[in-house]
Amino acid sequence: MKLTxxxxxxxxxxxxxxxxxxxxxxRLRVHLLICDACTAFSRQMEFLRRAIQRLP
Amino acid sequence: xxxxxxxxxxxxxxLLRYASLQLRDSHAAEDAVQEALVAALAGEAxxxxxxxxxxxxxGILKHKIVDAIRRSSRDPEPLPExxxxxALFDETGHWGEPPAAWxxxxxxxxxxxxxxxxCLAALPAKTAQAFMMREHMGFDTDEICQEIxxxxxxxxxxxxxxxxxxxxxxxxxxxxx
Numbered sequence: 590m591k592l593t594x595x596x597x598x599x600x601x602x603x604x605x606x607x608x609x610x611x612x613x614x615x616r617l618r619v620h621l622l623i624c625d626a627c628t629a630f631s632r633q634m635e636f637l638r639r640a641i642q643r644l645p
Numbered sequence: 646x647x648x649x650x651x652x653x654x655x656x657x658x659x660l661l662r663y664a665s666l667q668l669r670d671s672h673a674a675e676d677a678v679q680e681a682l683v684a685a686l687a688g689e690a691x692x693x694x695x696x697x698x699x700x701x702x703x704g705i706l707k708h709k710i711v712d713a714i715r716r717s718s719r720d721p722e723p724l725p726e727x728x729x730x731x732a733l734f735d736e737t738g739h740w741g742e743p744p745a746a747w748x749x750x751x752x753x754x755x756x757x758x759x760x761x762x763x764c765l766a767a768l769p770a771k772t773a774q775a776f777m778m779r780e781h782m783g784f785d786t787d788e789i790c791q792e793i794x795x796x797x798x799x800x801x802x803x804x805x806x807x808x809x810x811x812x813x814x815x816x817x818x819x820x821x822x
Contacts, residue, residue, distance in 0.1 A: 593739065594734060595739075602801070603805070606779065607786060607801075627740075629745065630812075636749070637808060637812065640752060640761055641761075641780040643758070644761070644781060
């Protein structure tokens with residue numbers, strides 16, 4: 590059940606590109622609830638997406 | 646009132662910038678824009694003022710960019726390595742250095758975007774292409790895999806790799822300052 594941060598980072602990225610399977614989705618949610626570092630990483634990834642969309 | 650051709654021509658610099666971000670080759674970008682403008686002039690009737698001219702032209706340009714990408718990506722490429730990012734994590738899979746909070750107001754600063762473009766330019770070609778197709782042109786991964794001729798897994802690896810590399814680059818060259 591438990592994810593490492595390394596695995597969570599990959600799932601955060603994949604979650605921006607496809608709908609995660611229910612199992613991966615749940616494992617990632619649980620991990621993000623308890624992990625500030627991965628939550629910050631996830632925010633960085635969303636920030637990056639917004640930044641690219643603002644390029645001409 | 647300006648002619649349709651003149652109004653289309655005025656959008657050329659914008660379109661060129663758009664295509665350059667995507668194709669990273671000024672000749673290929675100019676060719677794609679030229680093809681798009683020719684198609685636009687031939688299709689004036691289908692524009693008929695029904696949408697914003699720039700949006701309409703960008704839509705045509707996207708098709709031309711995809712054609713150019715398809716032409717240039719016939720050669721298969723080995724699965725990209727992500728081992729370079731493993732060093733960010735310790736042996737138990739935790740972050741060596743936890744990711745920082747990035748202030749939102751960077752998005753209001755022109756210089757930030759100059760740094761972002763430099764970071765994009767430093768990415769390997771195919772990685773950048775997949776990433777920009779996804780994030781800038783808004784394709785879904787199935788379309789990207791098909792156009793650049795890679796498997797979905799390869800595609801996700803490319804996108805992951807692009808994000809990790811950009812994150813490092815922005816942290817070092819912008820947020821770390």
